[in-house]
Amino acid sequence: MRFADIYGHEDVKQRLRAMADSRRMPHALMIEGAEGSAKFALARAFVQYIHCTNRRDGDSCGVCPECRLSDSLNHIDTFISFPVVKRSGRGDTSDDYLPDFREFVKDCPFMDFEEWLRRLDNINAQPMIYVSESSALIRKIAIKSRRSEFKTVLMWLPERLMENAANKLLKIVEEPASDTVIVMVSNNSRQVLPTIYSRTQRIVVHRYDNDEIEDIIRSRGSVSADDAALIARLSAGNINEALRLMSVSKERQKFLDLFKELMRKAYLRKIIDLRQWSSDLAALGREPQIQFYDYCARMLRENFVYNLKVDSLTFLSKDEMEFSANFARFITNLNVIQLLEAFSKAAADIAANGNAKIINFDVAIQVILLLKRDK
Ligand SMILES: [Zn+2]
DSSP, X not given: OOGGGSOSOHHHHHHHHHHHHHTOOOSEEEEEOOXXXXXXXXXXXXXXHHHOSSOBTTXXXXXXXXXXXXXXXXXXXXXXXXXXXXXXXXXXXXXGGHHHHHHHHHHOTTOOHHHHHHHTTOTTOOOXXXXXXXXXXXXXXXSOOSSSSSEEEEEXXXXXXXXXXXXXXXXXXXXXXXXXXXXXXXXXGGGSOHHHHTTSEEEEOOOOOHHXXXXXXXXXXXXXXXXXXXXXXXXXXXXXXXXXXXXXXXXXXXXXXXXXXXXXXXXXXXXXXXXXXXXXXXXXXXXXXXXXXXXXXXXXXXXXXXXXXXXXXXXXXXXXXXXXXXXXXXXXTTTHHHHHHHHHHHHXXXXXXXXXXXXXXXXXXXXXXXXXXXX
């Protein structure tokens, strides 16, 4: 990954380049920002730039052996660290999952976390970085670099360090080796252990704006200008979301169907059917349910806005628009806040491992009570 392969972010590239050029690199760097941005790609380009033996025009050359090894995440002086799941018969360090991770990064350069869960074969997993990984990193850093002048650590999602793992890592963050650069890439730096976070130099990477996302989507091919614009608006700056929307929108269609079913059956007070709906939704697994409730919240907001008849404010796809034409009138200033709260609480409860069927059914009951009824 070269800097030139990454769309935009010229200011961040300039900062990273300057650090390496001046050879005054921080021992620990935290590249942070919301999920669905080019953070990890920038971190990769930085590490490749550090190792490249033939830098030119402010970028790595892309062709020297160091670049080739870096590009495929195979450089022996770059230690890659990321969250994994504990599974019987398999270790729990990053090295145990490295081939899968390399594939993942190749396919998803913007690091779609949901896709990583899918690759771990468990959409309900809560992958973590375990203490055994910290021990492995400490061992690796203690050894002299093999090819490059510098050793680099590329850590994805330090917020997923188990507490004992983070405490163990403190040692190398506090008393770093002078030839080692630790680059952490965080979606949620507030969850990083403060003792680690406070010892890092930080670079904030913002999400792309709508125009930039539209550009990226269009450069990837077969999307009409209208669709690219709608996808850019719907994705709210999350490039992974935009790419998901761009690929077959099966999930989205499923969520819309579940949302319609909930609203229709709640309106008709079909309690038995709603119990079934609760089970069907629970069967999707934890992460998809959380996404579904996010989707519900978005649909509610959009339908509330729909009533204001300000076209430019609605971010609905064609199918959603068709449903909303009849549905929006049931969402008013008398119920919208409570409904949003119900969805948001459900998402939080499911994230906290609550009983999904009960939580979903509880939401259904609240929708029955809150939905505006025709007189
Ligand atoms: Zn090179």
